[in-house]
Amino acid sequence: MTDTLETKAQTPADLPSPAERDAQSGAERRHGRAARRAAAKSARRTDQSPAPSRARRIDIEIEPGDPLLVYLQSASGPVEIGALPDYSPAVAKMIAQEVQLVVPLVTSGELVGILALGQRLSERTYSRNDRRLLDSLARYAAPALRLGQLMRVQERQARERERIEQELHVAQLIQQQFLPAELPELGGWNVAAFYRPARTVGGDFYDLIELPDGRIMVVAGDVTDKGVPAALVMASTHALLRSTAAMVTSPGEVLRRVNELLIPQIPTHMFVTCLVLVLDLETGRTHFANAGHNLPYVRRGDEVVQLHARGMPLGLMSGSVYEEHETVIGPGEIVLLYSDGITEQHRADGEMFGFGRTAALVSGAETGQQLVDDAVQSLNTFSFGVEQEDDITLVTLQRGRRGGAAETVSFSVASEAGNERGAMDRVASIASTALAGARLDALKTAVSETVMNAIEHGNRGDAALNVLIAVRRTSEYVTVEVADYGRGLRQDAETPDLDLKLAGLQRPRGWGLFLVRELVDRVEEFRDGDRHVVRLVMRVDGTDAAGTAPAERRES
Incomplete structure (x- = not known):
């Protein structure tokens, strides 16, 4: 059987004219261009449609002791999975997840990360160029990764430090509750104390406990x-000492009982001197x-002695016995307890x-407060530039010369010009039973100048800030403390000179402080929290300050 293709003969009449042929050709060209544009547009839509991805995340946890880490630490570049140690648990996990290539991220000789790659999407093997590219990428990525790790560590450490600081601050507030909030008024006795821990909280302590028979128990540990x-x-x-003191008043028996109670509680490497x-x-x-504490000093006239008593520190040995001794603290004598x-x-x-x-x-101390202040200043000067090594505690007891209870009166005035006169008059009314004549007038002038300085210089004349004034009268001294919120007494570089002042060659500034130092027996200056305090001290039995050379001054 044959196929027959039939054709039809065309006559000249059937053929298109030249104009028709040109029109037909243009239409075909336009149709072809439209078809090509439609095809290209269709192709673009096809390209933009999401194709199914074979990419997946490789998630492998490597234990710190895995031998793979040691191997990759010294690797010179990307390593095929087959070249890794097969006894590594991490390598077995990688094989299970079809890892093909491992790139170590090393910076400064430290392995900081691992880049694990599976099969390429093209299913071709990783070429030499691929490896070089990955090696270059690792050299840039490793330092950046390490920097990020360090920043995260620092952030965690900063949060941890902040938490610890907050906890220590709370601990400090709690510990402060165990120390006397203010020293008690002991009839005819002056008490001063100083405590500074080497860290935020410490192990030193002191206390003054009133006993049922009216005596006072003083404790330092x-x-x-x-x-x-x-x-x-x-x-x-501290809690054991207070509870025991409520039952017995003998110092030796108190230490013996506290020792027996403390032994089961205290860690084996710690003990307490007391x-x-x-x-x-x-x-x-x-x-x-x-109980093994530093021997206290007593200043008796020109002599300094120590009070000796033997005993083991608390918390070391059960059955310890503590010697008990007796002495008499005479009028004017000072006792120092210290750590x-x-x-x-x-x-x-x-x-x-x-x-x-x-x-x-x-x-060299005249008063217990002076002894505390001098000790702190001397220690700071002695150890300048050296970190404080241990907690520091100082407690002084000074018996008055004539007995009688101490009296303290506190009041405040607004920082307004003229209020120094009211403060002066009120201090004079309090001190008039102990001072008279020229010495009382000298104290009044000194108080007026100091309060004026606190108003104008310390509080900058801000009426919202008060000047705090405390007057303490004992058998030996009248002490006036003036506190403001400034930085200290107004100081001038030049020393006041009467001849220069009369000649008009010296400014009037600086004369207030000069007068204060000349009028009273001692001027002390220190900070108490956010307050600046000036303490003026006058001896009750002293000679006229205007008629004698001033006593040695001390500023802290």
């Missing part, structure tokens, strides 16, 4: 170690016992502050 552990033991010891004195305020008769934070503080060359310097401070 030091827990070994520093920081939070010492603070916890300190809190426990000194207990029981004072009869009327007679000065004092009983004391010592080893002062005697064992080193300076830059390694020398310790020592007992000799401490005894010298006791010998």
